[in-house]
Amino acid sequence: MDSGDKGNILLVDDEPNALKVLSAILREASYKTYQADCFDKAVEIVSLEDIDAVITDLKMPGKDGLHLFHRLKANNPDIPVIFLTAYGTVDSAVTAMTEGAFFYFIKPPDYVKLKAVLSRAVEQKRLRSEVADLRSRIESTYGFSSIIGKSPGMESIFRTVESIKDSSTNVLITGETGTGKELLARAIHYTSHRHYRPFVAVNCAALPHELLEAECFGYERGAFTGAVSRRVGKFEEADTGTLFLDEIGELGLPLQAKLLRAIQEKEIERIGGNRKIKIDVRLLASTNRDLSREIRSENFRTDLYYRLNVVQIKLPPLRDRRTDIPLLVTHFIDKFANRENKRVTSVSPEVMRVFLQHDWPGNIRELGNVIERAVVLVKGDVIGLRDIPAEIRKEAKVSGQAPEKLKPLKEIELEMINQALNTFRGNKSKAARALGITRKALYKRLENVK
Ligand SMILES: Nc1ncnc2c1ncn2[C@@H]1O[C@H](COP(=O)(O)OP(=O)(O)OP(=O)(O)O)[C@@H](O)[C@H]1O
Numbered sequence: 001m002d003s004g005d006k007g008n009i010l011l012v013d014d015e016p017n018a019l020k021v022l023s024a025i026l027r028e029a030s031y032k033t034y035q036a037d038c039f040d041k042a043v044e045i046v047s048l049e050d051i052d053a054v055i056t057d058l059k060m061p062g063k064d065g066l067h068l069f070h071r072l073k074a075n076n077p078d079i080p081v082i083f084l085t086a087y088g089t090v091d092s093a094v095t096a097m098t099e100g101a102f103f104y105f106i107k108p109p110d111y112v113k114l115k116a117v118l119s120r121a122v123e124q125k126r127l128r129s130e131v132a133d134l135r136s137r138i139e140s141t142y143g144f145s146s147i148i149g150k151s152p153g154m155e156s157i158f159r160t161v162e163s164i165k166d167s168s169t170n171v172l173i174t175g176e177t178g179t180g181k182e183l184l185a186r187a188i189h190y191t192s193h194r195h196y197r198p199f200v201a202v203n204c205a206a207l208p209h210e211l212l213e214a215e216c217f218g219y220e221r222g223a224f225t226g227a228v229s230r231r232v233g234k235f236e237e238a239d240t241g242t243l244f245l246d247e248i249g250e251l252g253l254p255l256q257a258k259l260l261r262a263i264q265e266k267e268i269e270r271i272g273g274n275r276k277i278k279i280d281v282r283l284l285a286s287t288n289r290d291l292s293r294e295i296r297s298e299n300f301r302t303d304l305y306y307r308l309n310v311v312q313i314k315l316p317p318l319r320d321r322r323t324d325i326p327l328l329v330t331h332f333i334d335k336f337a338n339r340e341n342k343r344v345t346s347v348s349p350e351v352m353r354v355f356l357q358h359d360w361p362g363n364i365r366e367l368g369n370v371i372e373r374a375v376v377l378v379k380g381d382v383i384g385l386r387d388i389p390a391e392i393r394k395e396a397k398v399s400g401q402a403p404e405k406l407k408p409l410k411e412i413e414l415e416m417i418n419q420a421l422n423t424f425r426g427n428k429s430k431a432a433r434a435l436g437i438t439r440k441a442l443y444k445r446l447e448n449v450k
């Protein structure tokens with residue numbers, strides 16, 4: 001076994017000999033060791049190295065092992081601390097254990113036992129790091145950082161979500177198709193205090209009435225032909241977590257009644273069952289329909305609407321927040337270029353102009369699809385007009401021909417430069433390359449407008 005592959009251990013003791021002995025024993029057992037003879041040195045090593053566990057002497061001149069433990073608890077709570085202590089100071093070590101220290105040994109320690117404890121400590125540290133890593137990955141996939149947008153409309157949505165994230169109020173998310181309703185629902189769940197509980201989605205448009213009822217509420221064995229075994233429904237699955245009712249506007253009236261009862265009574269009954277089951281779910285619902293119109297035409301129950309619509313978040317269509325387009329373009333290029341393993345960096349200014357003019361009836365999903373296709377098709381590293389679908393190109397040309405839309409060339413040029421700078425987050429070299437001019441030429445043009 002290579003030395004050092006079992007973990008990085010920091011040894012702290014003011015006694016050089018003690019350090020030497022312990023270090024030799026642990027190196028022999030394939031650990032990599034670091035040595036510190038005082039508090040300051042120990043803190044420095046922890047900040048520089050990826051330490052898996054600390055073994056520290058309790059009594060040291062100046063700041064002692066307990067100081068070190070408290071410091072680590074505050075700044076590096078994942079690093080397990082093991083104390084070595086003399087008889088006289090056992091009490092402090094025991095107190096430290098109650099505060100979360102990993103273990104203590106009375107000097108001289110039984111090295112076999114010490115190694116066994118150390119190996120558990122290192123394992124705990126690694127598991128914790130893994131969990132933290134997963135958390136941050138979930139946060140970047142489902143959390144707010146996955147929702148791109150700096151337009152005033154989106155900023156106000158972020159503020160609303162921030163203010164409701166720790167309550168369990170029901171939220172109705174409305175918006176046209178492709179505006180990010182599901183993405184937002186997940187983000188609400190993964191930033192709420194229910195984030196470590198299940199997030200369960202039901203698409204109310206995907207199933208016919210009977211199946212949907214079984215899907216939501218579950219059934220007992222023999223409840224109907226084909227119910228060969230018991231099945232737990234989505235409500236139960238989502239217990240203590242979040243249930244996302246997607247496309248709630250498609251729900252038929254009988255199921256609306258049943259849903260309302262479940263919300264009011266906070267309990268459900270499986271189909272064919274005779275037992276009430278308590279459930280605690282936060283409900284998020286989404287729709288791209290105008291529910292008040294559905295209510296007027298008696299397709300949707302008013303009482304259910306009020307239950308779901310405690311807070312409403314309206315996602316604006318993309319055409320109403322065009323300033324987000326360059327950001328989204330960069331986001332999707334990164335995403336798909338990464339997946340395709342291609343070096344695509346940007347769209348050409350003409351393409352950006354077309355994108356800014358297009359009405360995006362399919363909203364962000366449509367933009368994402370257009371860029372996905374373009375990234376696959378493009379030959380070089382800049383997406384050009386020929387890489388985007390003809391319908392979108394054509395539409396832009398038509399509106400571009402209207403005489404009132406003509407602008408002085410200088411103005412258009414400046415617009416394009418600003419767009420390019422935006423797209424590349426101010427990186428002038430990249431912007432110049434995308435615009436097909438040299439960096440110097442770009443500077444000159446920027447100079448001229450001052
Ligand atoms: N603000 C955003 N930033 C990044 N990606 C987004 C954003 N909004 C939506 N998307 C992406 O666009 C696609 C469509 O989003 P989503 O499925 O959440 O839309 P929806 O409103 O639920 O649509 P539908 O009504 O058709 O079900 C997804 O791939 C999503 O990741």
Ligand SMILES: [Mg+2]
Nearest residue numbers: 181182246286
């Ligand atoms: Mg959806």
